[in-house]
Amino acid sequence: MAQDLYAESLRTFMAPVNHLMDDPEVSEVMINGYQDVYIEKKGKITKVESKFDERSLSTLAINIAQFVGRTLNVETPRLDARLPDGSRIHVVIPPIAKNGIIISIRKFFKEKLSVEKLIQFGSFTKEASRFIQVCVELKKNMIISGGTGSGKTTLLNVLSNYIPYDERIITMEDALELQLSNEHVVRFETRHKDKFGKGEVSMGDLLHSSLRLRPDRIILGEVRGSECFDLLQAMNTGHGGSMATVHANTPVETMSRLESLVLMSGIELPLRAIRSQVSSAINIVIAASRYSDGSRRVSHISEILPLDKNGDYQIQDIFIYTQTHRDENVKIHGYFAPTGVLPTFINLIKTSGFKDVDEDFFDPATYKLEQPPFYMGINYFTGKKGAGGGHGEGGEAIVKGKAREGEEPKKEVVKEEVKAEIKKEATPEIVKKSKPEFDMDEFDISEPKKEVKKEIPKEEPKAEVKKAEEKPKDNIVQSFFKKLDSVADNVQKKIENVVQKQPEPEKKPEVEKKIEKPQQVITKKAPKNDDDDWEDF
Ligand SMILES: Nc1ncnc2c1ncn2[C@@H]1O[C@H](COP(=O)(O)OP(=O)(O)OP(=O)(O)O)[C@@H](O)[C@H]1O
Numbered sequence: 001m002a003q004d005l006y007a008e009s010l011r012t013f014m015a016p017v018n019h020l021m022d023d024p025e026v027s028e029v030m031i032n033g034y035q036d037v038y039i040e041k042k043g044k045i046t047k048v049e050s051k052f053d054e055r056s057l058s059t060l061a062i063n064i065a066q067f068v069g070r071t072l073n074v075e076t077p078r079l080d081a082r083l084p085d086g087s088r089i090h091v092v093i094p095p096i097a098k099n100g101i102i103i104s105i106r107k108f109f110k111e112k113l114s115v116e117k118l119i120q121f122g123s124f125t126k127e128a129s130r131f132i133q134v135c136v137e138l139k140k141n142m143i144i145s146g147g148t149g150s151g152k153t154t155l156l157n158v159l160s161n162y163i164p165y166d167e168r169i170i171t172m173e174d175a176l177e178l179q180l181s182n183e184h185v186v187r188f189e190t191r192h193k194d195k196f197g198k199g200e201v202s203m204g205d206l207l208h209s210s211l212r213l214r215p216d217r218i219i220l221g222e223v224r225g226s227e228c229f230d231l232l233q234a235m236n237t238g239h240g241g242s243m244a245t246v247h248a249n250t251p252v253e254t255m256s257r258l259e260s261l262v263l264m265s266g267i268e269l270p271l272r273a274i275r276s277q278v279s280s281a282i283n284i285v286i287a288a289s290r291y292s293d294g295s296r297r298v299s300h301i302s303e304i305l306p307l308d309k310n311g312d313y314q315i316q317d318i319f320i321y322t323q324t325h326r327d328e329n330v331k332i333h334g335y336f337a338p339t340g341v342l343p344t345f346i347n348l349i350k351t352s353g354f355k356d357v358d359e360d361f362f363d364p365a366t367y368k369l370e371q372p373p374f375y376m377g378i379n380y381f382t383g384k385k386g387a388g389g390g391h392g393e394g395g396e397a398i399v400k401g402k403a404r405e406g407e408e409p410k411k412e413v414v415k416e417e418v419k420a421e422i423k424k425e426a427t428p429e430i431v432k433k434s435k436p437e438f439d440m441d442e443f444d445i446s447e448p449k450k451e452v453k454k455e456i457p458k459e460e461p462k463a464e465v466k467k468a469e470e471k472p473k474d475n476i477v478q479s480f481f482k483k484l485d486s487v488a489d490n491v492q493k494k495i496e497n498v499v500q501k502q503p504e505p506e507k508k509p510e511v512e513k514k515i516e517k518p519q520q521v522i523t524k525k526a527p528k529n530d531d532d533d534w535e536d537f
C-alpha cells in the first residue's frame with residue numbers, strides 16, 4: 001500500500017520525464033539540474049526537451065530519500081536507491097553537484113535480454129555462449145568484467161540461466177537487478193546505514209551468511225570492496241561455479257582490480273600470495289565492453305592460468321572480438337572468433353560429455369573466420385603465439401584492413417601440421433601447486449598427439465596477418481611473448497619425454513625468438529582510481 005502511494009506520488013513529481021520512463025527504448029534517464037535532461041536510447045546519449053522547475057526537482061529528490069529512509073542534505077549529499085519499478089537511481093545534490101540536483105536512473109526492464117537476443121545483437125556468438133555454458137556446468141569460477149554500463153549485469157543475468165536447475169543459488173547485490181529463472185534462489189540485498197549510522201549490512205556480511213547457508217553457487221552482483229578476499233577464499237575452497245562482476249575493462253585489468261581490492265581491505269599478505277589467491281580462484285574472465293557507437297558486446301573470454309614462476313599472471317584468450325573498422329555512420333565493425341588457443345581443461349570438457357566442444361571447436365578456420373591477430377596465448381593449430389594486444393583500449397583490437405561484411409571470408413590461417421608440443425601452458429606440477437582442488441585428469445599429457453584432420457593450405461599467410469604476428473606492439477606484449485616462449489620450451493621438453501614421438505615434419509616450426517627485452521609483470525597498469533568513477537563508492 002505504502003509502495004503504491006509512493007509510486008503514485010513519484011509519478012507526479014517525475015511528470016516531465018514520465019514519458020521517457022515509459023518508453024521501452026530508453027535505457028537511462030539523466031537529469032543534470034532542473035533544465036537539462038539527457039537519455040540513452042539504443043546505446044546513444046542525446047539531450048531531450050524535458051525540463052523541471054527547480055522546486056519540483058528538489059521535492060522529487062527529497063521524496064525518494066524519505067521513502068527509502070535516508071537523509072539527503074548538506075552532510076549526506078549522495079543517495080543510492082531503487083524506484084518502485086526496480087529502476088536504479090542515484091542522486092547527488094549541491095554543493096557537491098555544481099549543476100544543481102543530479103539524478104541518474106538506470107531503467108529496469110521486466111523483459112530481460114536472452115542469450116538468443118544477445119547473439120542476434122552481435123554481442124557474442126552461439127559458440128561463445130556454448131563455451132560459457134560448458135564452463136558454468138563444469139563449475140568454473142567466473143568473473144564478468146567491464147566498465148560502467150558495459151552490460152556486466154545483463155550478461156550475469158543471462159549466463160546464470162545456464163546454472164543447472166536443481167542447484168541452490170545464493171545471490172548478493174547492492175540493488176536487486178538479477179532475475180534468475182532458477183527455482184531455488186535465495187536473494188540478498190545490502191543495506192546502507194540509517195541516519196543514526198546504524199543497521200548497515202555490507203556485501204561482506206552477506207557473503208559471510210551465504211557461506212553458512214549451504215550454497216551450490218554464490219553470485220555476487222559486484223565485487224567492490226573488502227568482500228573480495230572472502231570471495232576469493234570461498235572460490236578457492238570448494239565453492240566452484242561462483243560468479244561475480246568487477247569494474248575493470250579487460251581480463252588483465254580484472255586481475256589488477258581484484259588484487260587492489262584485496263590490498264585495500266588491509267589483508268597483510270605478500271603480493272605473490274595475493275596474486276596466487278586471485279589466479280587460482282578465477283578460472284574464466286568474460287569482459288564486456290561498451291563501444292564508441294553505443295553497442296555492447298563481449299570483447300574477451302579468457303582463461304586465467306596459474307601464476308608463472310616469476311609470480312606473474314598468465315592469461316590466455318579463448319574467444320576475442322576483433323574490431324576491423326568504423327563506417328561512415330561511426331558504426332563499429334568487426335568479428336568475434338575463437339583464437340585457436342585451447343582451454344587447459346579441454347580434456348575435462350571432452351570427457352564430461354560435451355562432445356561438440358572438441359579441438360576444432362576452438363579453431364577459427366572451422367567457422368571460416370580469419371585468425372584474430374591480437375590475442376594472448378599460443379595457437380594450438382599453428383603453434384604461433386598471439387600478438388598480445390586487444391587488452392588495452394576497452395578491449396578493442398584495431399586491425400587495419402578490409403571490412404569483413406559481405407566478403408567471402410579468406411582462410412588466412414596456415415594450418416601446418418599440428419605442432420602440438422605446446423599443448424598446455426602450465427605443467428601438471430605448476431597446476432598441482434597452485435590449485436590443490438584442480439582436476440588432474442585435465443592434464444593428461446600422456447594422451448597421443450592430435451592427428452591432422454584438415455587439409456593444409458599451400459598459400460602463404462596474408463601479409464597483414466603475418467605482420468601482426470611478427471611485430472609485437474609494446475613491451476608488455478613482448479614480455480608476455482617471452483614468457484610464453486620459455487613456458488612453451490619447457491612444455492615441449494616434457495612432452496617430448498612423455499609422448500610417443502611423431503614423425504618429424506620436414507621443417508621444424510619456427511617459434512619466433514625476437515624479443516630481447518627483460519620480462520615484466522603483465523599487469524603493471526595502475527588500478528583505476530575509484531575517485532574517478534562515480535559508480536565506485
Ligand atoms: N548486449 C547488449 N546489447 C544492447 N544493450 C545492452 C546489452 N547489454 C546491456 N545492455 C543495456 O545496457 C544497459 C547497461 O547494462 P547493465 O546494467 O548490464 O550494465 P552494467 O555493466 O552492469 O552497468 P553498471 O556498471 O552501471 O552496473 C542496460 O540498459 C542494458 O539493457
Ligand SMILES: [Mg+2]
Nearest residue numbers: 152153154245
Ligand atoms: Mg551492473
